[in-house]
Amino acid sequence: xxGPGGGRRVRVAVVGAGFGGLGMxxxxxxxxxxxxxxxxKASDIGGVWRDNTYPGAACDIPSxxxxxxxxPHYRWSRRYAPxxxxxxxxxxxxxxxxxxxxxxxxxxVTEAVFDEERALWRLRTAEGLTFEAEVxxxxxGQLSRPSVxxxxxxxxxxxxxxxxxRWDHGHDLAGRRVAVVGTGASALQIxxxxxxxxxxxxxxxxxxxxxxxxxxRDFAPAARGGGxxxxxxxxxxxxxxxxxxxxxxxxxTRRGPTIALTRRGCEVQLRTQLSDPVxxxxxxxxxxxxxxxxxxxxxxxxxxxxxxxxLVTEPITEIVADGIRTGDGTLHxxxxxxxxxxxxxxxxxxxxxxxxxxxxxxxxxxxAGAHAYLGLAVPRFPNMFLVYGPHTNIGAGSAVYxxxxxxxxxxxxxxELGRGGRxxxxxxxxxxxxxxxxxxxxxxxSVWATCTSWYRHPSGRVTNNWPGQTLEYxxxxxxxxxxHYRPAPRRP
Numbered sequence: 001x002x003g004p005g006g007g008r009r010v011r012v013a014v015v016g017a018g019f020g021g022l023g024m025x026x027x028x029x030x031x032x033x034x035x036x037x038x039x040x041k042a043s044d045i046g047g048v049w050r051d052n053t054y055p056g057a058a059c060d061i062p063s064x065x066x067x068x069x070x071x072p073h074y075r076w077s078r079r080y081a082p083x084x085x086x087x088x089x090x091x092x093x094x095x096x097x098x099x100x101x102x103x104x105x106x107x108x109v110t111e112a113v114f115d116e117e118r119a120l121w122r123l124r125t126a127e128g129l130t131f132e133a134e135v136x137x138x139x140x141g142q143l144s145r146p147s148v149x150x151x152x153x154x155x156x157x158x159x160x161x162x163x164x165x166r167w168d169h170g171h172d173l174a175g176r177r178v179a180v181v182g183t184g185a186s187a188l189q190i191x192x193x194x195x196x197x198x199x200x201x202x203x204x205x206x207x208x209x210x211x212x213x214x215x216x217r218d219f220a221p222a223a224r225g226g227g228x229x230x231x232x233x234x235x236x237x238x239x240x241x242x243x244x245x246x247x248x249x250x251x252x253t254r255r256g257p258t259i260a261l262t263r264r265g266c267e268v269q270l271r272t273q274l275s276d277p278v279x280x281x282x283x284x285x286x287x288x289x290x291x292x293x294x295x296x297x298x299x300x301x302x303x304x305x306x307x308x309x310x311l312v313t314e315p316i317t318e319i320v321a322d323g324i325r326t327g328d329g330t331l332h333x334x335x336x337x338x339x340x341x342x343x344x345x346x347x348x349x350x351x352x353x354x355x356x357x358x359x360x361x362x363x364x365x366x367x368a369g370a371h372a373y374l375g376l377a378v379p380r381f382p383n384m385f386l387v388y389g390p391h392t393n394i395g396a397g398s399a400v401y402x403x404x405x406x407x408x409x410x411x412x413x414x415x416e417l418g419r420g421g422r423x424x425x426x427x428x429x430x431x432x433x434x435x436x437x438x439x440x441x442x443x444x445x446s447v448w449a450t451c452t453s454w455y456r457h458p459s460g461r462v463t464n465n466w467p468g469q470t471l472e473y474x475x476x477x478x479x480x481x482x483x484h485y486r487p488a489p490r491r492p
Contacts, residue, residue, distance in 0.1 A: 007130030011035035012414060013123055015109045015352070016139035018047015020387035020403050022090060023068060024137055026097045027407045030070070033414070037131060038099065039123070041108035045094055048143050049086045052186070054167045054338075056193030057083035060185060060214070060296040064237035065245075065398040068093065072234050080216045080296075104129070112136055113355045114382060119423040121383065135414055139387035140352065142464060143343040147454075149181070153318040159335035164190060165343070175199045177333055179324055181316070182340035183209050185293055190340055192299035195309050202310045202332050204324065207451075208285045211295040212265035245397035246469050252290045252395040253446045253467045263289050273301035282313050290395060291451040345454040346370065346463050348390060356381035357426075369457035371439070373432040373484065374477055375466070376406055382424035383417070385410045391439050392473070393455070393464045395448070401470050409477040416480060431484035442467035 012028060014021045017040035025038050044050050059066050063081040067074065067089065074089045081089075094100065107125040114121055114136075121136040146163040154161070162168045164186040178198040180187055183205045194201050251259030266289065274280040283301065304311050314326035323333040344350070348370040354362035360380045372378045375392035376385050387406050394402060413425055443462035448455045457463045466473055 007122060007124075007132045008037075009120075009132045010037050011133065012037075012135045012137060013121065013131050013133035014038045014137045014139055015112075015123070016040060016047065016141060016144075016387070017042070017045040017103065017105070018049070018139065018141050018144075019090070019400055020141060020406070021047070021137070021139035022094055022099065023400075023403055023407050024139055024387060024410065025099050025102060026068070026070070026093065027411045028414070029097045029099070031411055031415070036102055037104050037133075038102055039104045039107045039109050039125065039131070041106070041126075043106050045103065045105070046087045046090050047141055048165075049083055049090060051144075051165045052083060052167075053169070054164045054186065054190050054193075055197075056189035057186075058189060059083075059086060061398045062237070062241045064234055065241040066400055068400065069238075069404060071096070072238065073231065076219055078216060078218055080214060109352055111353045111355075112138075112384075114357060114384070116357050116382075119383070134383060134417060135410075136384045137387060137410060138349055138352070138354075138384065138389075140349055141388050142345045142348070142393055145344045145347065145350070146339075147342050147344045148339050149341055151316055151319050153320055156321050157319050157337060158321040159337065161337040161339070164338055164340045171336065173198050173336060176336050177323075178202070178336045178338060179204065179332060179334035180338045180340055181324075182342065183207070184340060184342050185295055186342070187340035188295045188297045188300045190338065191309070192297070192303040195303040195306050198308070198336075200308050200310070202312055202324075202334060203304065204312050204316055204326075204332075205282075206315070207287060207292075208283045209292065209295045210262070210266045210285050210287075210289045211269050211297055211300055212262060213269060214296045214298045216298070242397070242401070242470075246471060248396040249394075249469045252448070253442065255445070255447050259290060259447070262294060266294075269301060273298075274305065276305060279304065279311065282311060287451045288447050290447040291449075292453040292455075293395075342454050345393075346457040348386075348463075354381065354384070356384070368459045369461040369463040371432070371436045371463070373427045373435045374409070376409060376477070377425075377427040377432070379427055379429040379432050382426035385413060390463050391443075391466050394466055394470060397470050402466065402473060405470075405474045405477045409480060412480040416482070426486045428484055428486055439467065 014024050017038050021038050028036050059081050062079050063076040071093050107127055109123050110126050111124045112121055121133045123131045146165045148163055160171050174197055176198050177200045179202045181204045191203055248258050250256040270280055303309055314328045316324055317327050318325050323331050325331050357380045370390040372386055372389050375389040388403055392402050446467055448462045448465055455462050455464045
C-alpha cells in the first residue's frame with residue numbers, strides 16, 4: 001500500500017538483516033504479522049557473518065548458545081561454528097520463516113524522520129525508495145562499520161591494503177609478505193590461518209590480548225541429527241554454556257572472584273604454548289583481564305613462534321610505499337596490509353540520519369555517547385526501537401540471547417500499538433535518565449572502565465556493555481511497562 005506521503009506504507013520497518021533484524025522479522029511472522037519490510041544496504045542477509053569472510057573466521061561462542069532458541073536445530077560441524085555455517089544457518093532460518101517477500105536488499109537507509117502529525121516514520125534509501133512505517137526498528141548492530149586507523153602515509157602504500165571485514169579474496173596471499181595490524185578477536189583467527197601460507201607475516205601489536213583456551217571439537221554425526229535424543233543434547237548444551245557464562249559475569253561487572261578462572265586460563269596458555277621467554281613476556285597483557293574482549297584460541301600463540309612470523313610491539317609511525325615503519329626507525333617490508341582493527345562500535349546507527357519529534361537529531365542527543373532506556377528506546381523518538389543498542393553487548397555469553405530479549409519486548413510494543421489505544425509509544429525522559437544513571441554507575445566500577453576499548457566512547461563512558469547477567473536483562477525486558485512511556489493521544 002502507498003501512503004499519502006508517496007512511500008510504501010508498512011506496519012513495521014526493520015533496518016538491518018543480521019541476527020537482530022532477521023530475528024525481529026521472524027518474531028513478527030510468528031506473531032501473525034505480514035505487513036513489514038527488512039531493509040539492508042548489502043545484497044545478501046547475514047550482517048557480520050556476511051561481511052567477515054576472512055581466513056579462519058568463526059564464532060567464539062558455542063553454536064548451541066549462539067543460535068535462536070526457536071530454531072535450535074542445525075547440522076553444526078563443530079562446537080564453535082565457522083563463518084560459512086553461521087551464514088547458512090541464518091539463510092535457512094529466513095527461508096523456513098518465509099522472509100524473502102519482506103526483504104529489500106541493496107537498499108541503504110540514509111534518513112529516518114518521524115512525522116508527528118501522522119505518527120509515522122518516513123525512511124528514505126540511497127537508491128531513491130521511500131517507506132512509511134508505524135514502527136521503526138533499527139537493527140544495525142554494533143559491529144557493522146569497519147574502523148581503519150588514520151596512519152600517516154597510508155595512501156602511499158604501493159601494495160594491497162584492506163580491512164578484515166572487507167577481505168579481498170581476489171588477492172592471493174600465498175608467498176607474500178603480509179602485515180596484520182591489530183591483535184583483537186579477528187587477528188587471533190587470521191594470524192594462524194595465514195601463518196605458513198604467506199612467505200612472511202608480521203603482526204603489529206599495540207597491547208597484548210588476554211587469550212584463553214578454545215574448547216573446540218568436531219561434532220559426531222549423531223550429534224547433528226534431528227531426533228529427540230539429539231534435540232535433548234542440544235538443549236542440555238545450551239543450558240550448560242549459558243550457566244557457565246552467567247557465572248563469569250560478576251568477575252567483569254563487579255570484578256569478583258570468578259575472574260580468577262579466566263585469568264588462570266590465560267596464564268596456562270602463555271606458559272604451555274610459548275617456549276620463548278622473551279616472546280612470552282611481550283605477549284603478557286598489561287591491562288586488567290576482561291577490560292577488552294578476551295580472546296579464545298588454541299592456535300594464536302603457536303603461530304607466533306613460527307620462524308616466518310614476527311611480532312612487532314613498537315608503535316607504528318608511518319606507512320611507506322613498501323611497508324610499515326615503527327617508532328624505533330625499523331622498516332617492516334610488506335606487500336599486503338590487513339587491518340584487523342575492529343569496528344566503530346560506539347557510533348550507533350551512524351551514518352543513518354534519524355530525526356524524532358520537533359526535528360530532534362539523534363546524533364546530537366548521542367554526542368557524548370549513545371544511551372537508551374533498556375538499550376531499546378530514546379525519548380523524543382516515538383515508536384523507534386533499537387536491537388543490539390547501547391548497553392546490550394555482553395562480556396561473557398551470547399549476544400543472541402540478549403537480542404531475543406529485545407525482540408520479545410519490541411513485539412509486545414507492536415502488539416500494544418495494534419490495540420489502537422495509542423498513536424505512539426515514547427519513553428519518558430525521567431525513565432531514560434534513571435536508566436542512564438544506573439548504567440553509568442554500574443559500568444564505572446566494572447573492569448571495562450579500566451582501559452580503552454571498543455566498549456567505551458571517546459568521552460570515557462562505557463556505552464556498549466550490559467553491566468549484569470543476561471538473566472537480569474531478560475527479566476527487566478519481560479514486560480512492556482507502560483508507566484515508563486508518555487501518555488499519547490488516541491488514534492483519531
